[in-house]
Amino acid sequence: MPFRLLRMGLSRSAEEPRFLPQTPPLRPTYDVVIIGGGGHGLACAYYLAQRHGIRNIAVLEADYIGGGNTGRNTAIVRSNYLTPEGVRFYEASRRLYRDLSAELDINLFYSERGHYTLAHNDNDLHTMRWRAEVNRHCGVDSEVVDRASVAQAVPELDLDCGGDAPVLGALYHPPGAIVRHDAVAWGYARAASQLGVEIHQKTRVQGLQTEGQRVTGITTDRGSIRCGAVVSAVAGQTPQITQHLGLYPPIQIHPLQACVTEPVKPFLDTIIVSASLHVYMSQSSRGELVLGGAVDPQVLHCNRASYEFLTGLADHVVDLLPMAGRLRIMRHWAGKSDLTPDFAPIMGKTPVKNFYLDAGWGTWGFKATPIAGATLADCVATDQTPELIRPFRMERFSNQQLLGEKGAASVGH
Numbered sequence: 411m412p413f414r415l416l417r418m419g420l421s422r423s424a425e426e427p428r429f430l431p432q433t434p435p436l437r438p439t440y441d442v443v444i445i446g447g448g449g450h451g452l453a454c455a456y457y458l459a460q461r462h463g464i465r466n467i468a469v470l471e472a473d474y475i476g477g478g479n480t481g482r483n484t485a486i487v488r489s490n491y492l493t494p495e496g497v498r499f500y501e502a503s504r505r506l507y508r509d510l511s512a513e514l515d516i517n518l519f520y521s522e523r524g525h526y527t528l529a530h531n532d533n534d535l536h537t538m539r540w541r542a543e544v545n546r547h548c549g550v551d552s553e554v555v556d557r558a559s560v561a562q563a564v565p566e567l568d569l570d571c572g573g574d575a576p577v578l579g580a581l582y583h584p585p586g587a588i589v590r591h592d593a594v595a596w597g598y599a600r601a602a603s604q605l606g607v608e609i610h611q612k613t614r615v616q617g618l619q620t621e622g623q624r625v626t627g628i629t630t631d632r633g634s635i636r637c638g639a640v641v642s643a644v645a646g647q648t649p650q651i652t653q654h655l656g657l658y659p660p661i662q663i664h665p666l667q668a669c670v671t672e673p674v675k676p677f678l679d680t681i682i683v684s685a686s687l688h689v690y691m692s693q694s695s696r697g698e699l700v701l702g703g704a705v706d707p708q709v710l711h712c713n714r715a716s717y718e719f720l721t722g723l724a725d726h727v728v729d730l731l732p733m734a735g736r737l738r739i740m741r742h743w744a745g746k747s748d749l750t751p752d753f754a755p756i757m758g759k760t761p762v763k764n765f766y767l768d769a770g771w772g773t774w775g776f777k778a779t780p781i782a783g784a785t786l787a788d789c790v791a792t793d794q795t796p797e798l799i800r801p802f803r804m805e806r807f808s809n810q811q812l813l814g815e816k817g818a819a820s821v822g823h
């Protein structure tokens with residue numbers, strides 16, 4: 411028996427059992443280097459190879475793929491934003507997500523649930539009506555519904571919220587969905603790798619080289635490489651990368667925490683969000699309640715989860731869903747939100763030629779993954795800014811052309 415196992419282990423005839431091939435040594439030169447092996451970086455690599463035929467690409471990931479914000483969010487997909495620019499962009503992302511399991515040949519457990527953003531006062535209702543108007547104008551399914559409709563959708567909710575913040579109605583967005591987040595990273599990674607993209611995990615960037623105003627190379631802890639173009643898609647690590655080029659985009663990093671409870675029988679088949687109570691919740695296919703809250707108030711570049719957050723979140727969750735008080739928390743984590751002043755991302759070209767940025771996603775990065783990857787790939791391949799991401803260019807901060815997307819937030823900031 412041991413000999414048979416040994417023979418199989420050493421045999422080259424058996425199919426490669428790993429999801430990704432083993433990491434090769436770094437080559438001296440690549441056409442494109444993507445810093446960040448999260449969903450955005452991997453999606454960009456995939457679309458560069460698949461849509462533009464650019465295959466001499468390395469994705470550099472300091473840790474393991476999908477181990478940053480891609481694996482640390484609450485997996486919500488929606489497009490009910492406030493600004494027309496945001497709505498169009500996130501709707502394009504939602505449409506790509508909907509068909510992504512088939513495209514990547516992996517079950518992403520994409521599940522359309524409907525998404526309720528609760529209104530607890532007149533101000534909330536005003537913003538919901540505004541969002542519904544903009545959404546419908548952009549072809550996105552979204553409407554304001556009354557309190558009775560919310561009660562009918564989720565009878566387990568206490569719509570008086572313990573008497574403190576009674577629910578008056580909600581913005582209802584039927585296509586709101588959840589999707590298995592780690593599978594999104596793995597799906598893009600495998601599809602990109604099958605097209606020839608190299609994915610280098612445990613490879614940390616230490617510096618960037620320029621000649622004139624053009625980026626030409628990267629120093630890593632596994633050696634130096636030259637490259638035609640560099641994409642930075644590292645979310646909460648952005649300042650550490652851009653500082654090498656003297657670029658300081660207006661980003662502040664705040665932790666964002668979330669948790670899951672022990673599994674219970676399915677009872678919640680929608681996504682419920684309350685910005686006033688700082689709570690969002692859904693039920694996973696395993697029966698766990700997935701719960702999140704507001705970003706931490708302090709700037710902090712770390713993934714530490716805190717007991718204070720859990721007690722604050724539990725307090726608000728129990729106001730809205732009293733039965734949750736009997737559930738145990740099973741896992742609890744934090745990611746790094748890179749917030750911009752107008753709550754819209756920073757995407758595309760930068761003052762350094764051939765250096766492209768994908769940053770400033772705040773609490774919305776995961777839902778943007780497919781379209782961020784696709785538009786960034788278009789931008790790199792053509793060196794032209796696609797129409798869909800023109801509003802997100804970095805110059806908007808010096809041209810006073812901010813977007814004002816804060817009203818679309820699911821949580822307090």
Ligand code: PYC
Nearest residue numbers: 484486690702773820
């Ligand atoms: O915008 O849907 C959202 C969201 C949920 C958690 C963080 N952001």
